[in-house]
Amino acid sequence: xxxxxxxxxxxxxxxxxxxxxxxxxxxxxxxxxxxxxxxxxxxxxxxxxxxxxxxxxxxxxxxxxxxxxxxxxxxxxxxxxxxxxxxxxxxxxxxxxxxxxxxxxxxxxxx
Numbered sequence: 001x002x003x004x005x006x007x008x009x010x011x012x013x014x015x016x017x018x019x020x021x022x023x024x025x026x027x028x029x030x031x032x033x034x035x036x037x038x039x040x041x042x043x044x045x046x047x048x049x050x051x052x053x054x055x056x057x058x059x060x061x062x063x064x065x066x067x068x069x070x071x072x073x074x075x076x077x078x079x080x081x082x083x084x085x086x087x088x089x090x091x092x093x094x095x096x097x098x099x100x101x102x103x104x105x106x107x108x109x110x111x
Contacts (some may be wrong), residue, residue, distance in 0.1 A: 003061035020061040025054045026068070030059075036085040041067050 001009075003016045008018050025032075029050035030040035047067055051056045054060045070088035072079040079091040 012096055022062045022064075023060060024064060025051070025058075025060070025067070026066075029054050037087070038082040038084050041071055041082055041088055087094065 003020070006016050006018070006020045010020055016091055026040065027037060030037050030046070033046070033050045033053050035046050035050065041047075044065070050064055051064050055063050068088065069089065070080050070082075072076075073090065074088075078093075081089045081091055083089070
């Protein structure tokens with residue numbers, strides 16, 4: 001049974017050979033292909049290569065191309081620090097007040 005069959009049969013409440021594997025492997029995936037987390041978070045090619053390795057070597061049923069919201073927040077102007085091999089940190093909030101929808105500073109996603 002392939003991944004597509006496994007998923008569609010499971011959604012239809014039909015028998016499957018095993019439960020579909022949709023685990024998220026971000027840190028493990030980066031380290032598995034010997035890349036630091038900073039590269040995984042900031043370079044889509046590393047993220048994709050790492051997740052392709054999960055599908056190939058661990059029979060994951062869903063190819064995921066995700067990291068975390070810091071990638072998108074950075075693209076929208078949040079000041080994010082990406083440690084070489086640690087989790088990203090937002091240095092200052094993008095909004096001064098969560099109730100206020102205005103951005104703290106004039107920022108552009110294109111620099």
